[in-house]
Amino acid sequence: MELIKHIKDPLLELKNLTVSYNKTKEAVTNVSVGIKKNKVTAIMGPSGCGKSTLLRAVNRMHALYPNIEVQGEIFLNGENISSMSDILLRRKIGMVFQRPNPFPTMSIYDNVIAGYKLNGIRIKKNKKDEIVEKALNDVALWDEVKDSLNKKGTFLSGGQQQRLCIARAIAFLPDVILLDEPTSALDPIATKKVEELLVELKEKYTIILVTHNMAQAARISDYSMFMYLGKLIEYGKTKNMFINPIDKRTEEYLTGKFS
């Protein structure tokens, strides 16, 4: 595919990725793209176009469901992810979900280091404190919660919970953060905060964002993909795509002819 040549030295590379839920229906068909380092890449498209399915293939979330079949290859830093263990892969590729999902039994502090705790990675107390403070600082939550670190994560507001979930993902110092419509359950003010946060976070991490909100993609992404019926229709710099879409379907979607 020629599209892949848009990106020089991609951090993450998908090659001929096909995901099918059963033998007859492919949710994602033959997608090949490269994702640029330290940029926000948005995946747009109407509901049911396969954007979340594509995202979840990247950190092998589909492995959980035996009837979902994933074909094709994914390379992270040139290394095939199929050779990585689950824990290593998910340490390198963090994920944030549509609805904030902090662990309800854990404190804010424990939620941030949940990745270490639950995987039995032993670290010293002062190192833990350091990780927690840094992650919460990165998501601009430290000042709001530093006095209530022992309170339950679910005690926070929706927007704070989502930032806590981002903190949980970046506490592992991943290369890539996958976000699956992270603001769709949040109010406009919380959404704005998360968006600003993502723009700041791209200095350190590579961000892939699934969104059904075109305006959001336009506001914060550097590169955009447009998917339709499981196929990647167009991929390029967000500015170019919004000003001058190449494919007719992209244009129709962006001008609101369908959604």
Add this chain to the structure above:
Amino acid sequence: MSRKNNMLKQKKINARILKDKIFSGVIFLFSFITISPIIFIIINLISKGYKQINLSFFTETTPDTYEAMVAVSNNKIIPGGILNGITGSFLMVSLASIMAIPIGILIGIYLYENSSKRYANIVRDITDILQGVPSIVLGLISYFWVVKNITNGFSALAGSTALAIMMLPLIIRSTEETFKMIPGTIKEAAIALGVPYHKIIFRVLIPTGFSGLLTGILLAISRIIGETAPLMLTALGSMKVSFNIEKPISAVPLLIWEFYNDPNMVNLIWASSLFLMIFVLTLNLLSKYIVQRSI
């Protein structure tokens, strides 16, 4: 004309309001009839049983018939207590819990994780059937399994086995229901952190559903602690405090049955029943409190 119409409308509305009131009244009456037995039972137990409840009721074993007869004929309270029953019940319920809780929770998790598999459906159906098996039949089964083959005689172990079989379906179903209530996103959060499957279950799902599991366990215990029939065929009963699981043992409901068969001990029936009732009521209220607090 329109005024007449309005009056007609008003009449219809009044009739509806009346119907509504009558219906509410009937519902209120029925609900009162439903709860009245428990109120009468509690009043009855307290008024007849309170005299026998004193310190020795909890610290001494059952008196023999002669002691009781002397006390009753002198119009005194019966000496002794139900310590042997309390310790026996405690031992057997603990043993039954040790057997049933881990197995029940694991099966419940299996049903939750594989909810649509054929085998899971079969297990679920059988669990439902097991819940409907009369408790005396479970006593008989335990009699043939344990009394005849393992302990070669009536024993606490046999009683616990029967009780454990009774507990199983309750715990299995409550575990499955509890896990179904946990949002799938919590599980996904753990998966996305690379947490292995067994740790997701033990470190994420079980703690998250802990109050639900605890409620199920408490209700199962309150269900089995009053069981009499299966214990008659297995634990038999004993006059002494015993902690030997291979020997016959007493239990509070067994003692109630024994008191019933001894005309001199009638007063102890009410006191023991009151004790059992309060215990079960407390467990039920406790589980309600846990559910409310967790919401």
